[in-house]
Amino acid sequence: xxxxxxxxxxxxxxxxxxxxxxxxxxxxxxxxxxxxxxxxxxxxxxxxxxxxxxxxxxxxxxxxxxxxxxxxxxxxxxxxxxxxxxxxxxxxxxxxxxxxxxxxxxxxxxxxxxxxxxxxxxxxxxxx
Numbered sequence: 001x002x003x004x005x006x007x008x009x010x011x012x013x014x015x016x017x018x019x020x021x022x023x024x025x026x027x028x029x030x031x032x033x034x035x036x037x038x039x040x041x042x043x044x045x046x047x048x049x050x051x052x053x054x055x056x057x058x059x060x061x062x063x064x065x066x067x068x069x070x071x072x073x074x075x076x077x078x079x080x081x082x083x084x085x086x087x088x089x090x091x092x093x094x095x096x097x098x099x100x101x102x103x104x105x106x107x108x109x110x111x112x113x114x115x116x117x118x119x120x121x122x123x124x125x126x127x128x
Contacts, residue, residue, distance in 0.1 A: 009108075012101040018089035020062050027051060027066040034062060 024030040031051045034040045040053040043060050052060035092098050102112055 009104055012104060013093050013097055015091040015093060017061075018091050019058070019060050020085065020088045022062065022064055022085060023067050024064050025067055027064055030064045034064070 022030070027048065027050075031042065031053070034053050035042060038055075040055050040062060042051060043054045044052040049066050051064045053062045053064070054060050092101060106112060
């Protein structure tokens with residue numbers, strides 16, 4: 001798809017940033033930084049693998065995910081097996097808008113990968 005084609009597509013109607021997930025080498029040190037320095041509150045944990053933090057009322061604004069100690073690219077950037085941004089999301093107006101966002105992304109050549117987990121405690125507001 002070229003630039004002229006993208007002008008014909010209506011922008012996705014985002015409401016707000018949903019959350020960021022960072023891959024980190026040291027989950028506890030990173031958690032201390034975001035709680036003690038940045039003032040976030042821990043809202044949830046998945047064993048010793050993930051910590052969910054929030055600044056406001058949402059379940060989480062930021063999630064920290066532990067990199068495996070033996071990750072081959074632990075000190076490289078930027079891939080899933082290294083520290084750094086793993087993903088981010090935006091809330092959208094409706095489930096229909098979320099489906100449209102997927103269609104728009106695919107039309108623009110973006111590869112959509114399935115999510116391998118769910119946040120069972122989150123509200124049902126759609127986000128992409």
